[in-house]
Amino acid sequence: MDSVKKHLCDPSALEVEADFRPLPFWSWNDKLEPEELIRQIREMRDAGIGGFFMHARGGLKTQYMGNEWMEAVSVCVREAVKFGMKPWLYDENGWPSGFGDGAVNALGEAYQSKHAELRPVAEVSDAAKTIAWYDEVGKRLPGRNNAVFALQVFVNPFYVDNLNPAVVGEFIHLIYDRYWKELPPQFVGDWSGSSPTSRSFPPRASRGLRF
Numbered sequence: 001m002d003s004v005k006k007h008l009c010d011p012s013a014l015e016v017e018a019d020f021r022p023l024p025f026w027s028w029n030d031k032l033e034p035e036e037l038i039r040q041i042r043e044m045r046d047a048g049i050g051g052f053f054m055h056a057r058g059g060l061k062t063q064y065m066g067n068e069w070m071e072a073v074s075v076c077v078r079e080a081v082k083f084g085m086k087p088w089l090y091d092e093n094g095w096p097s098g099f100g101d102g103a104v105n106a107l108g109e110a111y112q113s114k115h116a117e118l119r120p121v122a123e124v125s126d127a128a129k130t131i132a133w134y135d136e137v138g139k140r141l142p143g144r145n146n147a148v149f150a151l152q153v154f155v156n157p158f159y160v161d162n163l164n165p166a167v168v169g170e171f172i173h174l175i176y177d178r179y180w181k182e183l184p185p186q187f188v189g190d191w192s193g194s195s196p197t198s199r200s201f202p203p204r205a206s207r208g209l210r211f
């Protein structure tokens with residue numbers, strides 16, 4: 001066991017074997033200070049860690065995607081690459097990916113998550129828009145009279161409609177384009193090897209029938 005530990009913690013072997021080493025989610029949940037970030041990266045390197053995911057989490061005191069955030073990411077990418085480690089970008093503040101820390105869904109209802117529910121007329125919600133009425137055998141009716149079921153659309157203002165290409169495009173513009181433009185140029189031309197790579201948390205689908 002000692003020989004395995006010694007081998008894993010050998011900095012000279014780190015670059016070759018980074019793909020086979022642990023890659024932890026590194027929770028960024030405080031004010032980001034470059035000196036402290038560098039210290040933690042070096043501790044990870046000394047422990048045989050092959051890289052890390054820079055992941056914004058609850059408690060973050062530095063503005064997500066603000067100038068200080070971008071500087072912190074840049075510092076960490078430079079430090080990791082210097083030691084042959086794998087720096088991974090995580091593309092959201094929290095999870096699931098897609099809402100850009102609330103910036104995308106803040107653009108209005110057209111960008112917000114929606115789902116449809118077929119409900120008994122007695123359970124029709126005033127908080128949703130009714131788009132169709134049906135009788136007991138599923139025949140669509142012109143109005144509420146004699147209807148047994150109602151098809152209603154619900155809007156979730158706290159997440160996004162990630163089946164809408166325009167919404168996904170806005171997320172890419174706000175997050176990925178910013179990284180592409182502002183990370184050190186020598187690290188974004190080739191997103192392989194030790195260059196920063198990105199991970200998305202699987203987008204969430206609302207209950208009911210999405211459309």
